[in-house]
Amino acid sequence: MTxxxxxxxxxxxEIDKEVTLISHIGATISWDQETYMPEQGVEEKSExxxxxxxxxxxxxxxSTLGNALATLGADEKLxxxxxxGNVTSKLPKGLSQTQKALVRKVYRNHFREAKIPExxxxxxSQTGTIAQSVWAKARNAGDFASFQPYLEKLxxxxxxxxDVVGYEDHPYDALLDTxxxxxxxxxxxxxxxxxxAALVPLVxxxxxxxxxxxSFLQRTxxxxxxxxxxLRVLKDLGYDMxxxxxxxxxxxxxTSLGRDDVRITTRYAENFFKTGIFSIIHEAGHGxxxxxxxxxxxxSSLADGTSLGVHESQSRTWENMIGRSRPxxxxxxxLLKTYFPGVLDDLGPEAFYRGINKVEPSFIRVEADxxxxxxxxxxxxxxxTKLMEGxxxxxDLPDLWRAESRDLLGIDPDHVSSGVLQDVHWSFGLxxxxxxxxxxxIIGAQFYQVIEKDLGGSKALGDLVGSANFEPILSWMRTHIxxxxxxxxxxxxxxxxxxxxxxxxxxVNYLTAKYTEVYGL
Numbered sequence: 001m002t003x004x005x006x007x008x009x010x011x012x013x014e015i016d017k018e019v020t021l022i023s024h025i026g027a028t029i030s031w032d033q034e035t036y037m038p039e040q041g042v043e044e045k046s047e048x049x050x051x052x053x054x055x056x057x058x059x060x061x062x063s064t065l066g067n068a069l070a071t072l073g074a075d076e077k078l079x080x081x082x083x084x085g086n087v088t089s090k091l092p093k094g095l096s097q098t099q100k101a102l103v104r105k106v107y108r109n110h111f112r113e114a115k116i117p118e119x120x121x122x123x124x125s126q127t128g129t130i131a132q133s134v135w136a137k138a139r140n141a142g143d144f145a146s147f148q149p150y151l152e153k154l155x156x157x158x159x160x161x162x163d164v165v166g167y168e169d170h171p172y173d174a175l176l177d178t179x180x181x182x183x184x185x186x187x188x189x190x191x192x193x194x195x196x197a198a199l200v201p202l203v204x205x206x207x208x209x210x211x212x213x214x215s216f217l218q219r220t221x222x223x224x225x226x227x228x229x230x231l232r233v234l235k236d237l238g239y240d241m242x243x244x245x246x247x248x249x250x251x252x253x254x255t256s257l258g259r260d261d262v263r264i265t266t267r268y269a270e271n272f273f274k275t276g277i278f279s280i281i282h283e284a285g286h287g288x289x290x291x292x293x294x295x296x297x298x299x300s301s302l303a304d305g306t307s308l309g310v311h312e313s314q315s316r317t318w319e320n321m322i323g324r325s326r327p328x329x330x331x332x333x334x335l336l337k338t339y340f341p342g343v344l345d346d347l348g349p350e351a352f353y354r355g356i357n358k359v360e361p362s363f364i365r366v367e368a369d370x371x372x373x374x375x376x377x378x379x380x381x382x383x384x385t386k387l388m389e390g391x392x393x394x395x396d397l398p399d400l401w402r403a404e405s406r407d408l409l410g411i412d413p414d415h416v417s418s419g420v421l422q423d424v425h426w427s428f429g430l431x432x433x434x435x436x437x438x439x440x441x442i443i444g445a446q447f448y449q450v451i452e453k454d455l456g457g458s459k460a461l462g463d464l465v466g467s468a469n470f471e472p473i474l475s476w477m478r479t480h481i482x483x484x485x486x487x488x489x490x491x492x493x494x495x496x497x498x499x500x501x502x503x504x505x506x507x508v509n510y511l512t513a514k515y516t517e518v519y520g521l
Contacts, residue, residue, distance in 0.1 A: 175432030285315030292482030312440020
């Protein structure tokens with residue numbers, strides 16, 4: 001490399017590190033707001049968040065970074081790069097593969113941020129911080145009207161963002177691309193159409209079969225014991241409590257506050273055991289991913305999930321394919337009984353397994369079963385795309401939500417808190433986020449198929465889970481997925497691991513086989 005190119009990559013790395021540090025500070029503010037912040041602290045927190053967003057935007061959109069990237073030969077060909085080696089011939093030969101991946105990632109961020117005006121960045125951040133606080137109160141009170149003006153403003157701001165970023169087919173494309181780079185609204189629409197065609201008949205077949213009993217989940221489970229049991233499982237899975245912690249919040253999430261500070265949150269319900277434990281296992285999947293980034297990318301923007309679909313694939317794999325499996329509870333049910341003396345003495349592992357896998361349309365997405373979960377995502381995806389194209393109004397969302405719920409799930413929420421107000425995402429302006437949950441189910445099933453093969457087949461994998469020996473599974477994930485972070489795209493990971501692209505068939509086959517057995521179809 002020339003001296004000028006060497007200085008350019010050093011400048012890219014320097015700015016990227018500063019932006020990463022700013023993002024970690026912002027994550028600390030968000031985590032505090034969700035966990036321990038006093039109610040009156042929200043106004044200045046919004047100002048702090050807005051300032052940090054402006055600083056990060058100025059760094060990423062600035063000419064200093066733009067000039068350094070240009071010196072390295074970065075151009076728009078990198079934006080859709082699914083195979084890094086095919087498009088980086090213009091980059092200096094002296095760059096390592098990790099440095100080339102960083103240039104691709106940073107150029108992508110610079111290209112987007114340079115189009116978004118600073119005032120929009122600050123207004124989105126400040127509005128989102130205040131809207132989140134308003135949403136929390138509105139959800140508790142069942143008062144959509146109080147949240148409506150904030151959501152209307154956020155929708156207007158996100159439509160403005162889509163316009164300035166640009167799109168070819170649909171304004172939602174510009175927002176979806178933030179979370180699932182390269183994915184288009186039309187692709188998601190088709191995948192959801194295919195998935196719906198498989199899920200709706202399966203749900204109907206299950207509904208017609210004799211139902212399993214899950215009433216034991218609604219017994220009394222003291223919260224302190226739930227937390228103690230959850231921490232035991234969390235540590236068994238491999239989550240490092242010296243590099244993270246677990247707290248309680250209204251909506252479970254995972255966040256990185258630093259290279260060695262990855263925190264998860266959960267929530268508990270004393271009379272519904274599934275809420276706490278499966279939130280913990282789900283968020284553990286996210287946390288394990290972020291704790292597994294390789295040393296060469298830690299502290300950079302590559303130390304991030306390559307897409308939210310891949311990120312979600314990790315959490316859904318641990319929560320469902322492992323955490324709701326028969327071998328898992330063959331091991332953990334006897335232990336669970338010691339945490340809740342007398343509560344589950346009448347229950348055997350088979351009844352417990354069937355109960356936690358009961359399929360029943362429900363109002364709350366985060367408590368939905370595996371089969372109906374994606375239908376919740378389809379509902380939100382439909383409403384989001386219509387909001388962004390301007391064909392529906394925010395004020396009509398409660399009624400539209402109920403109509404879509406009837407159509408997809410066959411149920412009609414009678415309260416906005418269990419309908420349109422249940423999720424935190426819109427209060428933060430996270431439009432384009434929801435589809436990644438279902439994409440995660442699909443990608444996770446594709447990866448799990450390979451894990452099963454590489455670890456010796458379904459019986460061998462079941463034996464590992466049944467003895468709580470999760471290290472080989474986690475090691476496989478860290479070797480094939482986690483260590484790369486965003487140095488590989490979702491498409492590259494899928495190609496390297498499965499030999500193909502996005503495919504819903506493994507997920508459909510997994511659900512069909514599992515629930516045919518559970519319900520005797």
